[in-house]
Amino acid sequence: MVNLAGVRMGGQPGELASVLCGTIFYQGHKIVEDEERGLFDRAAAEKLVARQGELSDETGCPSILHIYARSSEAFERYLDFTEKVWSGPFIIDSADPATRMAAAALASEQGYADKAIYNSISLATDEAEARAIRDSELDSAIILAYNPTQPGVEGSLAVLETGGAAREKGLLDAARDMGINNILIDPAVLPLGSGAGAALRFSVAAKARLGLPVGSGIHNAVSSWPWLSGKDAAAKRGCDAAAAAMQLLAAADFLLYGPIESAEIIFPAAAMADILIAEAVLDLEIEPVDEHPLHRLV
Amino acid sequence: MTEDNNRDGRLYTDPWPPLRGDYQVGDPRSAVAVVTLASPLLIKGSAIFGQCVTENLGLEKIVANVISNCNIRYVIICGLESKGHLPGNTLLALHKNGIDPQGRIVGSKGAIPFIQNLPPEAISRFQEQVELIERIGLVDVEEIEALVARHKKEPYPGEPFLVFKRKAPIRAMAAGDADLTLGAGVVMDASAWLVMEEV
Numbered sequence: 452m453v454n455l456a457g458v459r460m461g462g463q464p465g466e467l468a469s470v471l472c473g474t475i476f477y478q479g480h481k482i483v484e485d486e487e488r489g490l491f492d493r494a495a496a497e498k499l500v501a502r503q504g505e506l507s508d509e510t511g512c513p514s515i516l517h518i519y520a521r522s523s524e525a526f527e528r529y530l531d532f533t534e535k536v537w538s539g540p541f542i543i544d545s546a547d548p549a550t551r552m553a554a555a556a557l558a559s560e561q562g563y564a565d566k567a568i569y570n571s572i573s574l575a576t577d578e579a580e581a582r583a584i585r586d587s588e589l590d591s592a593i594i595l596a597y598n599p600t601q602p603g604v605e606g607s608l609a610v611l612e613t614g615g616a617a618r619e620k621g622l623l624d625a626a627r628d629m630g631i632n633n634i635l636i637d638p639a640v641l642p643l644g645s646g647a648g649a650a651l652r653f654s655v656a657a658k659a660r661l662g663l664p665v666g667s668g669i670h671n672a673v674s675s676w677p678w679l680s681g682k683d684a685a686a687k688r689g690c691d692a693a694a695a696a697m698q699l700l701a702a703a704d705f706l707l708y709g710p711i712e713s714a715e716i717i718f719p720a721a722a723m724a725d726i727l728i729a730e731a732v733l734d735l736e737i738e739p740v741d742e743h744p745l746h747r748l749v
Numbered sequence: 750m751t752e753d754n755n756r757d758g759r760l761y762t763d764p765w766p767p768l769r770g771d772y773q774v775g776d777p778r779s780a781v782a783v784v785t786l787a788s789p790l791l792i793k794g795s796a797i798f799g800q801c802v803t804e805n806l807g808l809e810k811i812v813a814n815v816i817s818n819c820n821i822r823y824v825i826i827c828g829l830e831s832k833g834h835l836p837g838n839t840l841l842a843l844h845k846n847g848i849d850p851q852g853r854i855v856g857s858k859g860a861i862p863f864i865q866n867l868p869p870e871a872i873s874r875f876q877e878q879v880e881l882i883e884r885i886g887l888v889d890v891e892e893i894e895a896l897v898a899r900h901k902k903e904p905y906p907g908e909p910f911l912v913f914k915r916k917a918p919i920r921a922m923a924a925g926d927a928d929l930t931l932g933a934g935v936v937m938d939a940s941a942w943l944v945m946e947e948v
Contacts, residue, residue, distance in 0.1 A: 574861050
């Protein structure tokens with residue numbers, strides 16, 4: 452079990468509520484006016500962040516703000532905004548390694564290292580990025596268990612534990628060398644048809660074997676499904692909620708649930724999954740915590 | 750698709766393209782495919798066009814769909830590069846250098862540039878069949894369409910290359926390594942996802 456700035460994650464299935472991480476300022480987010488500079492509609496952003504918080508309070512599922520930035524300049528503006536409207540943990544994310552590194556340094560400088568979660572350490576993490584993480588004060592990170600040299604559960608475990616054929620050292624040891632103590636595992640969800648389902652089995656295996664919190668961005672499997680793209684919004688929302696619940700049943704402790712606007716469908720689905728799981732293990736002497744959806748919503 | 754242009758159905762597979770993805774099909778008899786990277790552009794006149802934002806699975810789909818159509822002799826790489834992933838840079842590297850024994854695309858600057866679902870023969874065929882036209886950053890649709898119109902060539906002299914999905918090796922499981930208790934004497938081997946009765 453890990454404690455990220457007051458948000459606990461992990462434990463036995465049924466014990467803690469799922470932690471739900473909504474992404475803001477993602478690529479193509481309508482509230483962002485300039486992705487490079489980080490200019491955005493502040494009022495709309497505040498509303499989205501507040502809504503995620505309200506749903507957390509109502510359901511008992513804690514939440515984390517997942518901040519995506521295209522550039523370090525943008526991240527600086529997003530962090531300035533975040534510190535005013537969000538008191539919980541947040542995830543630092545970018546497709547650009549230079550932006551991630553700058554964000555880790557900035558979060559450290561401004562005193563938010565204990566709230567920041569680096570996303571992610573993976574096969575793509577080179578020495579420069581490893582040094583930047585080590586030099587920052589961050590001690591929490593998501594480790595991406597993607598192993599393109601050996602697809603499937605065994606390959607994902609290998610990349611974490613030994614590095615497999617792609618890396619000399621396992622990503623878990625590498626992360627600890629970077630000063631990461633709070634390790635979260637992401638199975639790396641591939642598109643449907645390319646192996647998305649393996650993420651579910653891997654989640655169970657990794658949690659049982661490593662004893663670390665596990666979670667994924669399984670919404671990516673839904674959004675990258677060409678067949679579904681031609682269907683209406685209700686069908687897509689239904690699949691998003693179903694995928695979230697399936698991932699939680701497959702032992703996930705947290706969900707990177709995608710666009711923060713999806714909070715309206717994900718929180719109820721996750722709370723329902725949490726209640727079902729908690730009820731399923733009640734006779735195994737696993738007691739849900741006081742703030743669990745089982746105690747709040749039924 | 751007509752018999753004249755797909756003699757005995759041998760110039761491209763039926764159906765073509767064989768793999769689904771974020772693309773649109775134009776005229777399968779065209780000699781040009783267009784990869785618009787992170788830019789959502791509509792390009793007329795090409796055999797197929799679409800975005801590619803990943804440096805691994807996205808590239809695999811491009812290769813598989815291109816080599817299954819002998820008419821395609823050029824791939825135009827245009828649009829804005831996908832930050833960090835660098836699929837444009839990686840596609841150029843794949844065509845120029847191929848992959849190493851672990852599947853890593855040699856010379857790519859992308860984040861995780863690996864090929865996992867294509868046999869080496871498919872990559873060789875891609876290298877032989879098409880010429881890449883590097884115009885990364887170009888988003889002017891008229892200019893891209895003019896490029897498409899300018900490039901014509903005889904079909905590749907061979908059969909369409911159909912890539913079959915690589916299946917994960919089936920591993921014999923030894924039941925009994927139970928590490929999850931489901932109650933009532935039922936346990937689970939979490940790695941194998943095998944549910945069994947406790948011995």
